[in-house]
Amino acid sequence: MTLSVxxxxxxxxxxxxxxxxSPAAGSAPPSISADLARTAGAMLGAHAQVLSAAELSLCLRHAGATRADVRAALWEAGTLTKTYGPRGTVHLLPTAELPLWTGALSALPMGRSPHPEGVRLTGKQTDEVVAAVADALxxxxxxxxxxxEAVVARTGPWAGELTVPAFQGRWPRWRQALHTAAHxxxxxxxxxxxxxVTYTRPRGVVPEPGDAALAELVRRYLHAYGPATPQSFAKWLAVSPSWAVSLFGSLGGRIEEVDFEGERAWVAAGDTEFDGGAVDGVWLLPYFDAFGIAAYPRERLFAGAARERALAGGxxxxxxxxxxxxxxxxxWHQRRSGRRIAVTVEPLRPLSAGRSRELEGRVRRVGEALEGAAELTVGEVTVGPHA
Structure with missing residues (x-):
């Protein structure tokens, strides 16, 4: 009988x-660096296009971590690595899991290049660039x-031609392979x-075989965000839905079908324990938090007025x-001035006295994590998306 979830x-x-x-228990250094890496692994990476948002994502999942602890884990202890992760966007990933991530991400199907012939790199040129990057770093x-300069010296002038459209001009051709080099x-x-910004080469990373790495990535995705469909997995990775359907189909007994609110979805085989109790609580999630991005179906998480207010073009x-x-x-939105952090929260419906008290506690935790003093205002957030 199919399990209903x-x-x-x-x-x-x-x-x-x-x-x-239940946030990870607080630890003293150096254990806190290991805790933060474990937290990043559970999230399947903390989105770090804006590093401060990734710092807050990790800290709010830990009982006492601050942004200084995240930076220490990243630049001193080395338990976290900043690199290109899912969707080709910058993430903080557990350093110990880089063989898995590089194995899986390098095995993803390549999308169609937006660059015209004569500008886009050939497969051979891409391989040359990646080898040159690895050697230089x-x-x-x-x-x-x-x-x-190092890449051009190892490949040829073609790698340095300014052909890639960028924010205020053009980047050299080799940078088409930047994400590929990371993956x-x-x-x-x-x-x-x-x-x-600087780049370096992660030490001792040998990508796992692609098929095994992809199977393990699906398992971890389903563990964190299941029940889930191949289509939601495809959106999370920014790959073809048909390819994701084929991947799920190849996993056989390693995944298990369930009924998720009347729809077919999957969990990792044997991972069928769910607590049917009601969810209660208040949380603040920063920009590009993994939970808001990867939790599907989106119409359930962003129900009613939240669809219009909390999503930007979907x-x-x-x-x-x-x-x-x-x-x-x-x-919500935060604005910092010295140690003072002004936090404005715009609820879509009035909060009860109990919810308001819980929100005040969450705001205090934001202040602690950011090493400042947070002050709450409940009212309209007047800034636009990603402000």
Missing amino acids: SWTAAHARRLTRQFLG DGACLTADELT RGALCFGPNRGRK QAGNFPLLLVADAVAGV
């Missing part, structure tokens, strides 16, 4: 497994300009040099989220 039960399990229902930490384990981010992550019980219930 309710939205409430799935949501409750996801919260628990993401350390939102072995034991080194280089800015983008320095890496360009193959040849590149990750180093600490900034002043205001300049895309999750552009607004920080107020989560109440089992659905998004508003948006």
